[in-house]
Amino acid sequence: MATPNAPFVPPGTGWPEDPAAPDTPVARGPREALELAEKAPDLDELCARQSVCRACPRLVAWREKVAVERRRAFAGEEYWGRPVPGWGDPEPSILIVGLAPAAHGGNRTGRIFTGDRSGDWLFASLHRVGLAAQATSVYAGDGQRLIGARVAATVRCAPPDNKPTPDERAACLPWLAAEVAQVTPSVRCVVCLGGIAWQGVWPALKQAGYDLPRPRPKFGHGAEILLPALPSSERSDPVLMLGCYHPSQQNTFTGRVTEAMLDGIFERARDYGR
Numbered sequence: 001m002a003t004p005n006a007p008f009v010p011p012g013t014g015w016p017e018d019p020a021a022p023d024t025p026v027a028r029g030p031r032e033a034l035e036l037a038e039k040a041p042d043l044d045e046l047c048a049r050q051s052v053c054r055a056c057p058r059l060v061a062w063r064e065k066v067a068v069e070r071r072r073a074f075a076g077e078e079y080w081g082r083p084v085p086g087w088g089d090p091e092p093s094i095l096i097v098g099l100a101p102a103a104h105g106g107n108r109t110g111r112i113f114t115g116d117r118s119g120d121w122l123f124a125s126l127h128r129v130g131l132a133a134q135a136t137s138v139y140a141g142d143g144q145r146l147i148g149a150r151v152a153a154t155v156r157c158a159p160p161d162n163k164p165t166p167d168e169r170a171a172c173l174p175w176l177a178a179e180v181a182q183v184t185p186s187v188r189c190v191v192c193l194g195g196i197a198w199q200g201v202w203p204a205l206k207q208a209g210y211d212l213p214r215p216r217p218k219f220g221h222g223a224e225i226l227l228p229a230l231p232s233s234e235r236s237d238p239v240l241m242l243g244c245y246h247p248s249q250q251n252t253f254t255g256r257v258t259e260a261m262l263d264g265i266f267e268r269a270r271d272y273g274r
C-alpha cells in the first residue's frame with residue numbers, strides 16, 4: 001500500500017534549514033503565539049517557534065490539506081506544510097516583507113518566496129543588485145544566500161486564495177513584530193511588497209520603537225517614508241520604508257511590475273542601507 005502523503009514535515013527531522021527541534025514549543029492559539037513570540041530569547045528560537053505555530057485553525061487545515069493533496073507537478077515531492085519562518089541574513093540592513101507564503105511555493109519548500117514564480121522574479125532581482133548569492137531560489141538547501149537582506153511575511157501560513165482574514169493577520173502579527181524587533185538594530189531599510197505588507201508592517205515598526213506618521217502615507221510603487229526612532233526607544237537611526245509592487249504572477253504577466261521596476265527599488269534599498 002502506498003504511504004499517504006504527510007500533512008507536514010515533523011520538526012527537527014532533517015529538512016534543510018528547518019529551524020525547529022522536536023521539542024520546540026507550539027502555539028495553539030493567538031494568545032500563545034503572542035507569548036511565545038515575545039519570550040523567544042533570540043532570532044533562531046523565534047524562527048523555530050514560528051515554524052511550528054498552529055494558532056489559526058483555518059490556515060493550519062489549509063496548509064496541511066495542500067501538503068497532502070499536492071499539485072500534480074510536485075506529486076512526488078514531500079511538502080513542508082508548516083508556517084514559513086523569516087529567512088536570510090540574521091543582521092540585515094534590508095528587511096523585505098511580503099504577504100504570505102504560496103501554497104505550492106513556500107508551503108512546499110519551507111523557504112519564503114522559494115519554488116514559485118513570484119520568488120523567481122524576486123530572487124533574480126535581488127541577485128542582479130547584489131543582495132542574493134544566486135539568481136534562483138528553488139528549494140531549501142540549494143545554496144542560496146541573502147547578502148545583507150532578510151525576507152519575512154506578514155502572515156506565515158499559506159492562506160486560501162492568498163487572502164488571510166483580519167483575525168489571522170492579527171494572530172500572526174506578534175511573529176512579525178518580534179522578528180522586526182530582533183533585527184532592527186541593524187536594519188536601515190524596510191521594503192514592503194504590496195499594500196497588505198505596507199499596512200501590516202506599521203504596528204511591528206511601532207513596537208520596535210519607531211515614530212509613525214499620521215495619517216499613514218499611502219502605499220505605492222516607489223513610495224518612501226523615513227521613520228525616526230522614538231526618543232523613548234533604544235534606537236537612534238531612522239529607518240526608511242519603501243513600497244514595491246508585489247511580483248505576483250498577475251503583476252508580472254500584465255507588465256504592472258517589470259524587472260527594471262524591481263531592480264530600481266532594491267538598488268535604492270541597497271544604496272540607502274550601506
Ligand code: SF4
Nearest residue numbers: 053055056083157172
Ligand atoms: S498564520 Fe501565523 S499565527 Fe496563524 S498559524 Fe500560521 S504562523 Fe501561526
